[in-house]
Amino acid sequence: MEALNDDCVCYILEFLPLVEQIKMARLAPRFQELLCLIVWRKPRYRKVSVSDSMLEPLSKEDYVFFFELTSAAMEELYIWNVHKKAFDTYLGRHLMRPELAFYLRRDYSNLRELCIADESMNNSMINTIAKSCSQLRSLSVSSAYITGKYIVGLTKLESLVAPECSVELSYLAELLEHLPLKHLDLTCNRHPVEATILQAEGSKRLERLGLSDALDYGFPLADSLPQLMTLVVSYHKVSPQDQLDMLETTRKRVEGYVGKFPKRLQSILCNVVDVEVALEQIAGLEKRQPRESPKFSELLKIMYFLSNAQSADKSSP
Numbered sequence: 001m002e003a004l005n006d007d008c009v010c011y012i013l014e015f016l017p018l019v020e021q022i023k024m025a026r027l028a029p030r031f032q033e034l035l036c037l038i039v040w041r042k043p044r045y046r047k048v049s050v051s052d053s054m055l056e057p058l059s060k061e062d063y064v065f066f067f068e069l070t071s072a073a074m075e076e077l078y079i080w081n082v083h084k085k086a087f088d089t090y091l092g093r094h095l096m097r098p099e100l101a102f103y104l105r106r107d108y109s110n111l112r113e114l115c116i117a118d119e120s121m122n123n124s125m126i127n128t129i130a131k132s133c134s135q136l137r138s139l140s141v142s143s144a145y146i147t148g149k150y151i152v153g154l155t156k157l158e159s160l161v162a163p164e165c166s167v168e169l170s171y172l173a174e175l176l177e178h179l180p181l182k183h184l185d186l187t188c189n190r191h192p193v194e195a196t197i198l199q200a201e202g203s204k205r206l207e208r209l210g211l212s213d214a215l216d217y218g219f220p221l222a223d224s225l226p227q228l229m230t231l232v233v234s235y236h237k238v239s240p241q242d243q244l245d246m247l248e249t250t251r252k253r254v255e256g257y258v259g260k261f262p263k264r265l266q267s268i269l270c271n272v273v274d275v276e277v278a279l280e281q282i283a284g285l286e287k288r289q290p291r292e293s294p295k296f297s298e299l300l301k302i303m304y305f306l307s308n309a310q311s312a313d314k315s316s317p
Contacts, residue, residue: 010038018054022062025069032069040070046110049078050097060096071106079103080117100125108133115140115161123149130154138183144190147171152178159183163210166190176202182227185210187234198224212236216250217279222304223262231304240296243275251282260284264306271301 001009013021013035021039025032039045044054048070055063082100100118104125108114111133121143129136130153138159139151146162148171157179167189173196175181181202186193187210194214197203198221206225210232214221218233235243254261265283270276274294279302280286 006034006038010034013039014042017057018066019057019062022058022066025065036069036073041073045070046074047076048074050080050082050103051078060098063096064098064102067103067106072109074108074111076113077103077108077111078115080115082118104128104132106132109135111136113138117142119143121146123147126150127153141165148175151175155179157181161185161210162189163187164189167193169193169196172196173200176200178202180205182206183208185232186212187232188212188236194221197221208232210234216253217246217302218304219250219253219262219283222265222306226309228264229306229308231306233300233302233304235300237298238300239298243296243300247275247278247282250279254282262304262306264309265304266307267305269303269305271299272297275300275302 001012004012009031013024013031016024021035025035048055055066058066079100082097082103100116100120103116105128109132112135114129114133114136117140119142121141122145126141126146127150129139130150133154135156136154137156138161139154139157140159140161142162142164144164144166146165146167148162148165148167151157151160151171152174155178158181160175160179160181160183163185165186167186169191172186172193176184176197177200179202182205184197184206185208189212192213193211197206197209197211204226207227208230209221209225209228211221212234213236214233218231221233222228222231260283262283265285268276268279268283268285270279272295274290274296277286277288277290278294280288281290
């Protein structure tokens with residue numbers, strides 16, 4: 001191997017499974033350098049999931065060694081079920097994988113997308129991410145301990161998916177003002193966020209939005225945000241009578257508006273057919289007649305698809 005040039009050595013290393021590559025990296029500085037600078041810079045090593053099959057055969061020591069050498073070059077990282085992988089929940093024993101804190105201490109200077117599905121996530125961990133992920137464009141987290149604090153430190157963030165969090169309204173207003181957000185999902189947030197989103201000037205950049213319990217089935221949001229292309233609205237434990245009442249207030253809102261409302265609305269999808277038909281009729285999109293005995297569900301998920309703002313302007317008389 002010593003007589004071979006770097007191209008030949010890299011060609012050979014690429015055919016080895018990750019376990020054997022790590023052995024080679026430990027064997028000689030030259031092999032470690034070639035793996036770090038060339039082989040492990042390829043897409044399959046820059047887009048990593050902790051559940052990836054290539055990581056399964058690794059011992060804990062090799063697993064840690066691999067992350068320490070490659071984290072700075074990673075572009076996408078997906079972390080979930082960390083506690084189950086790190087501990088035996090009955091005996092509290094360490095297993096074959098490190099705890100969540102290990103991942104957060106790494107250098108992610110090239111990371112663009114980070115997804116962490118762990119209910120123990122908190123503001124301090126978000127602060128650590130903000131310091132180590134300067135290039136982050138997309139963050140997905142879900143934890144009741146996350147209030148939105150420190151997220152503003154991710155200055156290049158364009159997508160924030162934070163369902164079932166506790167994002168406070170002051171932090172939300174700060175995020176919308178200072179970050180270039182285009183995709184925001186705050187479904188099942190502890191605090192009602194609709195009014196803050198409608199008032200924030202930065203909301204006009206949003207192209208995709210998800211939230212819960214919006215007023216009048218989300219029609220005001222769909223009409224007010226000029227760049228919005230997809231709106232996802234969820235409702236939980238809403239009685240049939242409350243749904244009927246909201247359909248009536250939504251209908252009155254539309255009837256009191258001059259012209260189409262929401263003006264760029266193209267189509268609607270809902271997990272409850274009767275609600276979908278009713279909303280399409282209210283918006284003037286559908287000719288289907290509602291059933292005499294409509295059926296409702298306490299869990300609603302509605303998706304609105306809107307036309308491009310520029311296309312809408314060109315088509316308007």
